[in-house]
Amino acid sequence: MSAGAKLLHLRGAAGMDAIYRKISWHLLPLLMLGYALAWLDRVNIGYAQSQMRHSLGFGDQAAAWGAGLFFLGYCLFQLPCNLLLQKIGARKMLPRLLLCWGLASAAAAFVRTPFQFYALRFVVGVFEAGFFPGVIYYLSCWYPAARRARVYAIFATAALIAAAAAAPLSGYTLQALHGQGGLQGWQWLLLTQGLPAALLGVAVWLCLDEQPDDADWLSPFEQQMVEQDLERDEAQHGAAARDADAGPAAISWTLARDPAIALLAVSNLLLIGAGYALAALAPDLLRRWGADGADIQPAWLAVLPYAAGVVGMVAIGHDSDHRHERRGHFVACMVLAAGGLGLAIAANDGLAWSLAGLSLAVLGVASAAPLLLAILAGLLPRRHAAIGVALIGTAGGAGGAFGPALGARLLNWGGSAVMLAALIGVCLTAGVMLLLALRLSPHRSGPDAKHGTSDKMARN
Incomplete structure (x- = not known):
């Protein structure tokens, strides 16, 4: 046994924790920044639309059509983008997605007709479609299933941070830069939130490695230990891991016909729909609850639910990995969200208790999303899981x-x-x-394991 192996053996789990912390510090900051920029590109039109209507003469429905066409592109291209990512690799695919959606988002600053605006929003949706499922697949190439809930949760906090920052950042840009350089505030908003994604694409190309074996910042021994973790993961999936050599079309068809995957897709559709509804309607709810008359500005009050969501996502993801349990954590998050919403109803428009209830609801919904992805990752071998994430991501986009x-x-x-x-x-x-999905498709590997999904996939 080498000196490094002896040291790691003595340190046990703490030694592996140190390796994965090192990986996280190298991978997550760039990926989280990309996801935060993606979120800003989704919502900045809502802040820009008032000035756009005045400047371009767009009708009241232009922003709604733009949002609809964005999600149409997002839903249609989740699976194709993820299949292409598996073929050419994340290091080539992710930078191209960032570059293309960043340029398309920035180009919307110079539209003159509704058709140009709609076309660019559709294109932004197409290229953003591959980023989230692509990152989930990419992270599965670095972390074993038992560590993924925490990692997915940390990555997903970028969206909540961006959502909290979107209103003050966009408002400042619209006002402070209006008229600078002959451009209006809405044009500066789209440029300053689109071009950084294109620049980040270059950084991702230069800084990210495809897999642990390519990372010169990991020692050979550290690379070996990570690979052993990942190989044990794949071995636990038995026949389905061997069946992963099937073509992408065959895997996609197998997963699309599986009732458990369909139920997980429905669960994700409901979960993401609730999350987007809370995010979009939180300002209106706060106004109805009397936030306009509070001593603290409503924009700052709106940050509290997002802050609760960030803390909850990381803490619950950590606890799920620590206990090697997913199902109970997911259900508890949904019950917590329902309880928070019930508290907001019982508060009868009282600001303090309604805001507390909204914060609990956001915490529950936000914390459940990474758990669902971790559950899916535990059900399937890596290549199956990549396609599975794209399939349920399409439902989430809807x-x-x-x-x-x-x-x-x-x-x-x-x-x-x-x-x-x-x-x-x-x-x-x-x-x-989700409970019905796991009952229909219990599995041998990962948290909540019982028997059989991997072999079922292989037989199909």
Whole structure:
């Protein structure tokens, strides 16, 4: 046994923890920045639309059509982008996605007609479609299944941080840069939030390695230990790991026909739809609860639910990995979200308790999303999981497209109590769908293991 092996043997789990912390510090900052920029590109049109209407004469529905076409591209190209990523590798694919969506988003600063605007929003959706599932697949090439919930949660906090920063950052840009260089505030907003993604694509190309064996910042011994962890993961999937040599089309068809994957997709659709609805409607809810009359600015009050979500995602992801359990954590998150929404209803528009309930709801919904991905990663070998993430991500994109619109209709029709009650039903149904999925497709490897999904996939 080498000196390094003896040292790691003596240190045990702490030694492996140190290796994976080293990996996280090399990979996650760039990937999280990319996801934060993706989130800003999704929501900045909402902040820019008022000036765009005045400047370009767009109708009131232009932003809604732009959002719809973004999600259309996002849903249609999740699977094709992820299949291409597997073929050419993450180090080639992820930088191209960042570069292309960054340039397309920035180019929207110079549109003159609604058609140009719609076309560019569709293109941004196409290229953003591959980023999130691509990163999830990329991380699965570095971390074994037992460590992924925590890593996925840390990565996903980038979206909540970006959501919290979007309003003050966009508002400052619209006002401070308006008229500078002959450009209006909305043009500067799209440029300053689009071009950084293109520049980040260059950094990702230069700094990220394809897999542990390519990382010269890991010692040969550290590379070997990580590879052994990943190989044990794949071996636990038995026949399905051997079946991973099947073509992408065959794997996609197998997964698309599997009822467990379909139920996970429904759960993800409901979960992401609820999350987007809460994010989009939080400002309106705060106004209805009297935030405009509070001593603290409403923009700062809106940060509290996102802060709760960040803390909850990391803490619950860590606990899930530590206990080697996913299912119970996911259901508990959905119950917590439903309870928070119930508290907001019971507060009867009182600001303090309603805000506390909203914070609990955001914490539950946000913390559940990485757990669902970790559950899927535990069900399937790596190549299957990459396609599975794209399939359920497509359903999640549909939830993101329709959740805010349906939530807004309920809010305008029946008030906050009706809308929040509907979201309680959505959250609880998402938990039930996941339980049904795991009951239909129990598995041998990973947390909550019982028997059989991997072999079932292989037989198909």
